[in-house]
Amino acid sequence: MSGVDAMTTRGLVKICGLSTEETLDAALEAGADMIGLVFFEKSPRNVSLEAASRLAARARGRAEIVVLSVDADDALVEAIVSAVRPDWLQLHGHESPARCAELKARHGIRIMKALGISAAEDIATAAPYVAHVDRLLFDAKPPKGAVLPGGNGVSFDWRLLKGLDLGVPLMLSGGLDAATVGEAVRIGGIRDVDVSSGVESARGVKDTELIRAFVAAARRAVPGAASDAAEQGRSA
Template sequence: MTIQIKICGLSTPETIAASADAGASHIGFNFYPPSPRSVAPELASELAAITPRSLLKVGVFVNPDDTLLNEAVRHGALDAIQLHGKETPARVQEVKASFGLPVWKVLSVETDEDIAAADAYSSVADLILFDTKTPKGALPGGMGMGFDWSLLDAFDKSIPWGLAGGLNSENVADAIRATGAPLVDTSSGVESAPGVKDVDRIAAFCKAALDHD
């Protein structure tokens, strides 16, 4: 299985180059201002201009309005939109129709009920990304927390999907083997501090994922 790898929350040319060199397939630009990984649309434009074609650019949003989406899509030359908030299936469908881009829906997982919620999105989202449910009041992602991967046993894996939540170079191979995830997504797992990506950790994560067999 050829694994796809998304390095999320990038904000520098060096980390984009490192992601490409290490074999990542996707990078994420975070457009959620409370996050330490957030980038302004103008910076996203500069970063998009130097991003190799081998990397697909995913914009990460939390309950965005159309104004923000329009500005970010335009500046970031995005290839996909990732919705990480409480967006309903109807909102996912609306965003997809309005912007003509693939839409990923993040589902925050703590119990089997959270996995079952994927059914409502399976016909409207282009990819379901399972992440860890963070504590109330915390940021919706990027906390370095994992969840019980065995909960995914109940998920219909014929639907395009990916795995996030506490993944790093030490556990990503185990995660792929345990879940069969076709795509893995990391952010804090390749950082030296919140919002500060480390090129060596990016390389190590990608190597571990690609060598998971």
């Protein structure tokens, strides 16, 4: 089985908000498929261009590199893409479908658009994006007054996603940790998962053991994931 086939079968695991070599290495060694680097000054997970470039170089070829921005202007996006050379640009603000299409065309990069969900009617906001993005990330809407659009450690009703097919890959985030990811996958039916605060010992501080535990729990959540991972390891 090829690596791509194995990932399709077992689901993708993304660890977002990494900022140190130690925690990046823990994510890579645990088998994370994607690592996320945050460019948002209000976030405790914000990294500099220099730090992100070093971390991306360390991860390149071992996991897909995702950079997260929030309503970033052209100059910042250009600087991020040039310095980091990511595989994905995750847009976590109020970017319109047209803005997604513009950045995708300009930089020749895959786009992941994050959308906040709290009720069934929020799912409808995804439709205009489908033709312009490569993946949709459903995250919990931030609490009232929150300064961060994600990474707040809150979840939403995963039943809203059951049976959802929008014609573009979906990823689930919001309030996930090693204890809840299995239930989230079972209830929502989305195999690809993203975590940030759920692998932190303090706000913005990633914990290597929690990272390992999350990846292992996410693999257990998908039938056949453990055997797929073992087969991939034998063929590597």
